[in-house]
Amino acid sequence: MSFPLLQVINLKVELIRPESSKSLLQEVNFELRSQELLAVIGESGGGKSLLIKALLKLLPPHFKVSGQIIYTDGNEQPVDLNHLSEKEINVYRRRKIGVLFQEPLSGLNPVLSCGTQLRDAVAFAREVSFAEAHEIALNLFATVGLLEPAAIYCTYPHQLSGGMAQRVALALALAGQPRLLLIDEPTSALDCIARREFMDLIQNLRQTQDLTVFMVTHDFANIAQIAAKILVLYAGLPVEYGDADRLWRQPHHPYTHLLFTTYQTLQKGETVAPSSPKLSDSASSSNGCSFAPRCPVVQDHCYPNFPSYQLLPDGTRLYCHFPLSP
Amino acid sequence: MVSIKSNLNLEPEMNHLSANPILQVENLTLGYRRSAWFGTSSRQQLIIRDISFAIQPNETVALVGQSGVGKTSIANSILRFLKPWHGNIYFLGQNIWQIPASRFRLIRPRLQPIFQDSATALNPMMTIDQAIMDGMKHLKLSHAEAQQRLNELLQMVELEPALCNHYPRQLSGGQRQRVVIARALATEPSLLILDEPLSALDLVTAVQIIDLLRSMRQRLNLSCLLITHDLMLAQQLADRIIVLKDGVVIDSGPTQQILTNPSHHFTRQLIHAAGILNRKT
């Protein structure tokens, strides 16, 4: 039985400076149903990693996060994570939501062995003794596909390869048996084969551990088949959000279209033609649609006016003046 | 495009080498030795065993393999950072591990690496134009010539001249990678060594850089050695692909042949993992 596990409503992240404040993420709305996988795609610097930190209230105080992050766990009352105190949200971080950051190695404490870190995490999250936590930790290492749990237990992070560090970090994220796993670009540090293996592992875990996954990525090869929903972020705005299948077959937003056609051309091995108006990443327009300077179908109307929100009949949310028609 | 005249005092035989390969690697064997005090005991680790390949003028060869297979060690050896255990490396006809360092220094500017991480490849205290000018020091150009060349290079890599006096941290990843490419091109290289040049970039930026590299190669008659784990990138840029596994070459041949008709099952695995669609069907 699928239910909305996480609902994000009008999330906005601003960087507050004494003189000015800058909006880094705005009007983020999405719903993550249990056991689904939501993929967030977009360019680097588009606010993808920021979103993950905002969801768990991990941003330093000079970031202002407004909006609602509603978490419902089956029969419990819905809770707005954004308005919890540090102490209250720690319970969720420990037992409900796991997170895997981009650089697996730097996410591990260099002076503690992998086992010790996992044992501590398990002991805190599940409130068990260290002896029990030790057993659970060994099982977790096996769960994430590490072949010799006992050996890994005594290993220090610097002795791990990239793929192994990734798995240890994943085991740490699973320490509290979370329902929801947030993953930030899990594969950018891995080679193609390791990527594929890692995604298979995530698929496997989703089934065996009843996990719901929120994944930031730009690895199209691996998300195309498994994501249920895709959220496309451009310059802090979710320009398109909808069913993965539909998005993949028929993107409405020119940016999504650009991304997917580029990827599909690459996949077919054809020579790619870069998007017509080149770069100018620096020259983002101060008002109007932020994609306008690079948009292949830009019109005069796009510049002064911020695109308004559209809800299409199939449930797609879109920010564009002139969406591509089917 | 104004042609760039070389002020390099290269020896005559090196200038008419057009028929010979730019780079030739013969029976290269690489490894690391870790020695303890006074060499009492040393651990040896073999990384690359007996690899041979050549890069012809205006050709791009891709070395493909999983991380940790020793691709970067090969690049380091060609750049004269890592001494091979056995084998020879000829660059522009010179056996680079046999010639004295002073002579290697003369041909070294002709050999330019571009690494994955553009953020650390640039000196944070140098502006963009300083970084690129630095690349053409050995050409001993006058100020006006250097300035003209700088403008040509910026135009070539499609960077706005306004960015000239910016510092690396003020640029995006794609822009920084363009600066790195411009700096490499400033030296009039014969061979570019591209070590995972795109893995830090997102798709749209990566495609722009692919396009840039492709047009550079044509305009400047460049040869490239591309080092990557991603067959999709190799497919876009390389004329020939060499697949490495466990320190040896397991598959090699023209790009089309490798992709449509791989002889080794590991190559098939790589193709599958990269998400490349099989064009035979």
Added chain:
Amino acid sequence: MIKRLISRLIEFIVVLFIGVTIIFIIIHLAPGDPSLQFCSPTAPLEQRELLMHRFGLDQPLWKQYTIWLKNAVIQFDFGISFFSGKQVGKMVRQALSPTLLLTGLALLFGILAGVFLGIQAAIRQNKFFDRFVTTIMFAFYSMPSFWLGLILLQIFAVQLNWLPSSQLVSVFHEQFSCGARLWDYCRHLILPVSTLGLIFAASFYRYSRNAMLTALSSEYILAAQARGTPRNHLIYRYALGNSLLPLISLVGTSLPVLFSGALMIEVVFGLPGLGRLMTDAVLTRDYPVIVAAALLSFFAAIIGNLMADIIYLIVDPRLRHS
């Protein structure tokens, strides 16, 4: 790891040997005829040669060197002082205990206070506490030690008359009971120890605050925070351990300060320590005493470094396993 330890020890011995040799050479290069210290320049040549013979200065250089190694380095026998005529070894040993007491206590106080305040300030970055303590500590950091000492003297010894102003013991110390003697020591040590301790604390404070801030902003702390790790565990097990590692070498390299750093303080507070012995020796060109002090300070430096390295090897797994 054992191999690294052994190679480190070998290095230690080599450095020790080189250092001892350099000190020997410097003494020989020092201008002037040592015999002139004992007789007038107008004394007959035979008398001077006799003196040279008595001091062993007519021996070949290598022999003098072996004597130096045997007497000075191994037995710590530096002969007699030019100035007081006492055994230098004995003088140094006598002066050593007040200095070690003073600097040891001050270093302990400095580390404890500096590190504790540094951590507290780092976890309250930019709050009032942080700004307040940082300002105060910066003041101590930039103050000359003797000046701080004089201020404390003025307040606590002269104005308030709570504590004695100089010497290590009172005049009638010998007649006191055991407990009263101890109390007497303490009362005399409070001012010099707190002066030196505050100066030490200021540098340890700056260091540990920065190290803690760096550790707190690292990725693995964020990752641990994202797992809901309790704040205390985060700070004291994760961040503290990592930020204190570099502190080991700071303490190691400041070991020679144990002997030389207290110089000003000893002079200001009139303590009969090594610092004062050294100042007096320099002023009177008492070479044997200077050499003894130099050698001592050199030993402290290399032993401090060696200890820091060994502790590193033991606590840092990245070194232990590579």
